Amino acid sequence: MKDNNNPQDPILTSGRHISYWTDSVTVSLPGTLNENLETDVVIVGGGLAGMSVAYCLAKTGKKVVLVEDGLIGSGETGRTTAHFVTSLDDRYYNFENIFGEEKTKLIAESHRVAIDFVEKTVKEEHIDCGFERINGYLFLHPSDKKDSLERELKAALRAGVEIKALDRVPGILKDEKCLCFLNQAQFHPLKYLDGLAKAIQEKGGKIFTGTHASKIDKEGITTAQEFTVKAKHIVVATNNPVNNFFAMQLKQYAYRTYVIGSLVKKDSVPKALWWDTGDFKSDANVPPYHYIRVHPYNEQYDLLISGGEDHPTGDTNTSGVAEEDRYSLVESWTRAYFPIEDVVYRWSGQVMEPMDGIAFIGRNALDHDNIYVVTGDSGNGMTHCSFAGLLISDLINGKENKWEELYKPSRFTLKKSRRALTQIKYDFISYFKQFPNFKGPEELSSVKNGEAKIVGMLEENFGVYRNPEGKLHIVSAQCTHVKCTLCWNSDELSWDCSCHGSRFTYEGKVINGPANRDLPTYKELENL
Numbered sequence: 072m073k074d075n076n077n078p079q080d081p082i083l084t085s086g087r088h089i090s091y092w093t094d095s096v097t098v099s100l101p102g103t104l105n106e107n108l109e110t111d112v113v114i115v116g117g118g119l120a121g122m123s124v125a126y127c128l129a130k131t132g133k134k135v136v137l138v139e140d141g142l143i144g145s146g147e148t149g150r151t152t153a154h155f156v157t158s159l160d161d162r163y164y165n166f167e168n169i170f171g172e173e174k175t176k177l178i179a180e181s182h183r184v185a186i187d188f189v190e191k192t193v194k195e196e197h198i199d200c201g202f203e204r205i206n207g208y209l210f211l212h213p214s215d216k217k218d219s220l221e222r223e224l225k226a227a228l229r230a231g232v233e234i235k236a237l238d239r240v241p242g243i244l245k246d247e248k249c250l251c252f253l254n255q256a257q258f259h260p261l262k263y264l265d266g267l268a269k270a271i272q273e274k275g276g277k278i279f280t281g282t283h284a285s286k287i288d289k290e291g292i293t294t295a296q297e298f299t300v301k302a303k304h305i306v307v308a309t310n311n312p313v314n315n316f317f318a319m320q321l322k323q324y325a326y327r328t329y330v331i332g333s334l335v336k337k338d339s340v341p342k343a344l345w346w347d348t349g350d351f352k353s354d355a356n357v358p359p360y361h362y363i364r365v366h367p368y369n370e371q372y373d374l375l376i377s378g379g380e381d382h383p384t385g386d387t388n389t390s391g392v393a394e395e396d397r398y399s400l401v402e403s404w405t406r407a408y409f410p411i412e413d414v415v416y417r418w419s420g421q422v423m424e425p426m427d428g429i430a431f432i433g434r435n436a437l438d439h440d441n442i443y444v445v446t447g448d449s450g451n452g453m454t455h456c457s458f459a460g461l462l463i464s465d466l467i468n469g470k471e472n473k474w475e476e477l478y479k480p481s482r483f484t485l486k487k488s489r490r491a492l493t494q495i496k497y498d499f500i501s502y503f504k505q506f507p508n509f510k511g512p513e514e515l516s517s518v519k520n521g522e523a524k525i526v527g528m529l530e531e532n533f534g535v536y537r538n539p540e541g542k543l544h545i546v547s548a549q550c551t552h553v554k555c556t557l558c559w560n561s562d563e564l565s566w567d568c569s570c571h572g573s574r575f576t577y578e579g580k581v582i583n584g585p586a587n588r589d590l591p592t593y594k595e596l597e598n599l
């Protein structure tokens with residue numbers, strides 16, 4: 072297992088565990104911004120979304136500046152499993168109910184266009200990232216309705232998806248029927264971003280890492296070091312937007328998801344993607360499903376990368392399974408389907424699940440017309456984020472785009488959404504949980520080595536973590552977004568917010584939006 076040797080250093084990755092991708096490449100570090108700049112477009116966030124937007128705009132001759140507070144790909148893109156699919160996890164039969172048949176065709180087409188765009192970019196820019204077209208197989212989870220595959224087949228065919236039914240799933244140990252989605256794809260996400268970074272810079276674009284955008288408004292951005300980038304257009308591609316309080320946050324939910332990398336004998340498992348249809352006994356909005364792919368590892372072995380066991384961020388109470396125990400669930404599921412040997416990697420990440428299943432790409436809701444966001448990636452963020460490059464580039468260049476209305480962040484209002492009202496109620500409960508319980512400073516001594524707790528003292532709630540060597544780390548337990556009380560994530564050693572998905576290291580550094588400020592720390596209390 073690979074863990075971050077310096078876990079309080081969020082510049083590397085957003086948690087303790089290191090993904091295979093981060094472990095297998097040295098990512099670019101162009102350096103921090105240390106002057107004021109003016110440009111056509113400033114982009115905040117160097118994940119797949121921000122980099123795709125920067126690349127597409129640079130290609131059309133726009134002057135772009137991209138700022139990333141970690142490394143290129145150190146957010147969720149460095150933690151993905153990088154399936155490029157037209158097999159959408161919210162299912163075509165659901166999209167037909169929500170959007171109707173015509174718009175469902177447009178949805179399918181956009182994911183196809185995204186995969187073609189990445190394939191073309193890889194060729195044009197000579198990016199050596201192992202991009203390859205492969206088939207994907209969707210099979211039934213035991214809790215799902217028996218006719219679910221049949222319904223999906225019919226809806227996907229109506230949407231124009233290349234798909235066929237098979238009597239047996241190729242490559243797995245069980246005998247199951249499946250749907251075969253043709254012409255899906257996979258690649259090494261960080262090698263692709265590295266190639267995009269070179270291409271953007273060759274086209275005149277500027278990229279800055281280790282550069283946090285503290286303030287974002289219609290004039291541009293101001294960095295944590297007080298440098299400004301003035302721009303005609305501002306694109307916030309921080310996965311979960313850090314530039315608004317509620318406009319986008321009430322339309323989507325944050326989920327944690329878990330991945331293991333296991334050894335399989337070289338070429339013993341065919342190259343393909345696999346998914347089950349998800350656990351319908353779970354009360355999550357999207358039934359948590361398993362996702363699997365293979366990647367070359369060494370002369371003897373391939374790496375089988377499998378994931379799943381998702382749950383809402385900060386909420387393990389309802390299921391009673393702690394974050395760190397989720398890997399063994401993924402492992403036992405994987406062993407039932409694939410001939411895996413040792414597990415050599417494990418990591419977790421976060422996905423934003425939009426209420427109606429498709430991403431939010433375009434002008435930010437309730438904001439100035441020159442501010443754009445990309446969010447609501449769901450489990451299909453690879454295609455959503457790549458597609459965002461094409462769509463936002465058209466919007467900024469004033470070009471008509473037939474997907475503008477479909478992906479518009481303001482496409483539905485909260486007033487009409489019962490789910491949003493439930494979320495607001497939940498936010499209030501989390502908010503009021505925060506009031507102090509005045510248990511007194513002696514509670515600090517109850518935090519054992521390697522443990523963390525919310526401790527009430529001095530009329531405040533603190534997040535207290537004592538590392539395995541006994542050193543205390545004390546931060547405020549209130550999220551800097553809208554002050555919900557944080558929950559301890561004992562797997563990635565982070566303070567996570569169950570309201571909207573913000574996350575912080577145990578030293579208080581913000582690692583996931585919508586919060587955009589670090590937690591106050593209390594060094595003076597750490598020797599109590």
Ligand SMILES: Cc1cc2nc3c(=O)[nH]c(=O)nc-3n(C[C@H](O)[C@H](O)[C@H](O)COP(=O)(O)OP(=O)(O)OC[C@H]3O[C@@H](n4cnc5c(N)ncnc54)[C@H](O)[C@@H]3O)c2cc1C
Pocket residue numbers: 115116117118119120121138139140141142143144145146147148149150151152153154155156282283284285308309310313328329330362378419420421422445448449450451452453454455456584587
């Ligand atoms: C475990 C896992 C498996 C997944 N598997 C798949 C899959 O197989 N297929 C699929 O389609 N999708 C998958 N997804 C989803 C997909 O990986 C994501 O949707 C995608 O990587 C998100 O890219 P992004 O650019 O939006 O976000 P990120 O990659 O998180 O990039 C956002 C960047 O913004 C930076 N940032 C934040 N705030 C600031 C600030 N104030 N100033 C400067 N920079 C800032 C962050 O450091 C970060 O690097 C998976 C996700 C996870 C977690």
